[in-house]
Amino acid sequence: MKNTRRIMAGLLSGVLAVSGVAQLPAAVAEDSSTGSYDMQIAVKLDGTRKAISPYIYGVNDSFSETGLSKVKVNAVRQGGNRYTGYNWETNYSNAGRDWQNSSDTYLGDVTEGPASNARRLSADCATYGIPYKMTGLQMAGYVSADKNGAVSESEAAPSDRWNKVEFEKGSAFSDEPDLDDGVVYMDEYVNYLVKNLGDSTTATGIQGYNLDNEPVLWSGSHSLLHPNMVSNEELISKTVGLAKAVKKIDPHAETFGPAFWGPLACYQAGNGDSYTDPDWTAVKSQYSWYMDYYLKQMADAEAENGQRLLDVVDVHYYAQDLETADDALQSARSLYDPDYQEDSWLGKYFGGVFPFLTRMQESIDQYYPGTKLALTEYNLENINMDSTLGKVPASAIAEAEALGAFADQGVYLAAYWGKLAECPYVLSAINLYTNYDGAGSAFGNTLVESSSEDLSKAAVFASIQDDQEGTVTTVLSNKSKTDTEKATIQLSGTETDYQSAVVYAVTQDSSDIQILDVQNDVSGNQVTVELPPLSVAQIVIADEKTDVVVPDGPAYTTEKVDYTVSDLPKSQEGYARIPLGDKEYLKEIQLHMQVSSSEGSTWAVGGGALCFQKVTETGTNTPYWGCKNFSYQLNSGTVTVP
CATH class of the missing domain: 3.20.20.80 (Glycosidases)
Incomplete structure (x- = not known):
């Protein structure tokens, strides 16, 4: 994943919220459930296939x-x-x-x-x-x-x-x-x-x-x-x-x-x-x-x-x-x-x-x-x-x-x-x-036959790209609120020998897609995964070893940081600026602001722009600027005067 560093130059103070693909903390994986259950998942590559729009x-x-x-x-x-x-x-x-x-x-x-x-x-x-x-x-x-x-x-x-x-x-x-x-x-x-x-x-x-x-x-x-x-x-x-x-x-x-x-x-x-x-x-x-x-x-x-x-x-x-x-x-x-x-x-x-x-x-x-x-x-x-x-x-x-x-x-x-x-x-x-890996990788365009033992607990859908069986992408859910799902995925009806599996998931602990597990020891075309309660995963099963690794720590922090315009250094033009390196790898910026208008008015409009000077991690010599305009409009209701 390509990381960039960004400088913010704006006229309004804001709250920065940043998040992204991250490792699920081990403590959560171990302690978030009170029990576990087994689920047998069948993927039949010689079964019915359907084109996916x-x-x-x-x-x-x-x-x-x-x-x-x-x-x-x-x-x-x-x-x-x-x-x-x-x-x-x-x-x-x-x-x-x-x-x-x-x-x-x-x-x-x-x-x-x-x-x-x-x-x-x-x-x-x-x-x-x-x-x-x-x-x-x-x-x-x-x-x-x-x-x-x-x-x-x-x-x-x-x-x-x-x-x-x-x-x-x-x-x-x-x-x-x-x-x-x-x-x-x-x-x-x-x-x-x-x-x-x-x-x-x-x-x-x-x-x-x-x-x-x-x-x-x-x-x-x-x-x-x-x-x-x-x-x-x-x-x-x-x-x-x-x-x-x-x-x-x-x-x-x-x-x-x-x-x-x-x-x-x-x-x-x-x-x-x-x-x-x-x-x-x-x-x-x-x-x-x-x-x-x-x-x-x-x-x-x-x-x-x-x-x-x-x-x-x-x-x-x-x-x-x-x-x-x-x-x-x-x-x-x-x-x-x-x-x-x-x-x-x-x-x-x-x-x-x-x-x-x-x-x-x-x-x-x-x-x-x-x-x-x-x-x-x-x-x-x-x-x-x-x-x-x-x-x-x-x-x-x-x-x-x-x-x-x-x-x-x-x-x-x-x-x-x-x-x-x-x-x-x-x-x-x-x-x-x-876009499960943030780099454009996707579920295949051909659905292959798959099934779970109990749809009330787990739904499964599997695919390949065209007729290529080298990679099988499998979406699997765990609907239990309390129990970890221990799922055994058996792939049959193919001569392909699968070697690896990567588990990308959304869990109750984070709405971001996380890498839960990477396996390079798959054998017998059987993959066993554990999904925490209330989660859904994309399990990418491939016929080659993978170089994907579970991150040592978060790729992005979920920390929210408040900045006050008056406390930030100013550019020559007078714009408030967050210094380079102060916060790296920003994924999202949320602006929270109060809207004011004339007393008794039922509407208010306004707007502005956030500008970013982007410098690639590899050290490009020519920084470039990007701007994101924003606007707000209150069409009705009572607007209070501060």
């Missing part, structure tokens, strides 16, 4: 791009409730019931130019080397016409607070959209993106388009722009119309729909016990759930129009009735384990939707073969208290098992929903697959 390692771009600097992903989805009322011409959007039906600049302003969010997405993904980008298109009928705050019931669409959405313009596209015609055109939006970013086949273009977001909830989430429950006829006709508009402009772009909020919508089409739809009611006896009928209609649309209009069937998945971290430990099993009975309201009353991914694929195979499957929003550790999301060891275990389930069930794309920068255990679980 790289896009299952994805996240939502709903919060700050700062999270992208901490996690290696291959797909970013831009969507959510805000995008239903998003006006690409001005960047104004509407919050719906999430916040006072407010139309505002939460997603951007007209001064940033058309489609600023999609353009920013392209730039961010270029920065972090993320190949797949998707954004949302508007299908509900209206988008924000202004940024004037809360929309009242009397101003519901159609009114001057809204612009109408049309899928096709029917005339020549403008280089810059007309902001005064009261209409936004979806084909002009896609055309604008293609002209400015390139089409879906380019590195900077948009590869996928969400055909809006959670349509069966529009009457609740966006009642002022779509007050009535969406019908089957409206959903299908709008899906077909919008998809055709996209394909005319960018034929290779992939369309995603219907973006249902969860399994219940897949089962009964609408939301709520009182919902009935004449189309669905007339045929429901012929199908096991609504998703069958939806896919059949999209297959019929392809036959009628002579082209595929739905490339990816898209659903959202949030674990239900999770009260504690204990519940999250088993939550991913509802995706793929036929022997698991979910103890939730969904499991009790709609148990036929599980295992969910298996159920979805069965519908695809029967009614619209060749359609890909995506979960463009998911969260398997959706514990009721939001403060715990992504911050407890159970989150890493649930996320790691979910990613393995996506690979096992042939999911094409998945995007985690959560505040990226605030979910350390989730981010490490993703990195365990995509």
